[in-house]
Amino acid sequence: MKNTYTHLSTMLILICLFSFLIKNNKVFAQGNAMLSSKNIENRRWQLIMLNGKKIKGSSYTHFLKLHDYDTTADSKVACNHLRYTYVLDNKGNLLFKNGTTTLMACPNQxxxxxxxIALSRTKRYVVNKQQLFLIGADKKILAIFQLVP
Known part of the structure; x- marks a missing residue:
């Protein structure tokens, strides 16, 4: 029960913090440099939270990678590969367009x-240190990714 309250309190604090930052159009700094769209592209991001729930997986089974050379996003959650086109800018806007997916029967469909659905609802992104946050139009955090070294 205590863990549930701790988790809920942490999520509430994160939501409040990022709502404030989005409202003020601020992007976090990593070290001394501001993160731009080029800093999130061509890197592998491991999915660590989806709709407020922690995700168990690895950077090979649960990931997102944005490719700047053709503006496509490769992604995987469990067993199917997903490929979307995207539109990204330095103001924190990120939109995923219709995509394709493999159609394997997976245990966690x-x-x-x-x-x-989270990708289709994404409107903005925020980077804090080594984490990428996908945010919807309602300013809710849809997914959190950790940068893979």
Missing amino acids: EMEEIYR
Whole structure:
């Protein structure tokens, strides 16, 4: 019960913090440099949280990678590969367009569907240190990724 309250309190604090930052159009700094769209592209990001739930997985089974050479996003959540086109700018706007996916029968199809919906609802991104936050039009955090070294 204590862990539940701790988790909920942490999520509430994160939501409040990022709502404030989004409202003020601020992007976090990593070290001394501001992060721009070029800093999130061509890097592998491991999915660590989806719709407020921690995700168990690795950078090979749960990831997102934005390719600047053709503005496509490769992603995987469990077993199917997803490929979307995207539009990204330095003001924190990020939109995923219609994509394709492999159609393997996976044990956790529900998570993949939630993930696809989260990508389709993404309107903005925020980077804090080594984490990428995908944010919807309602300013809710849809997904959190950790930068893979």
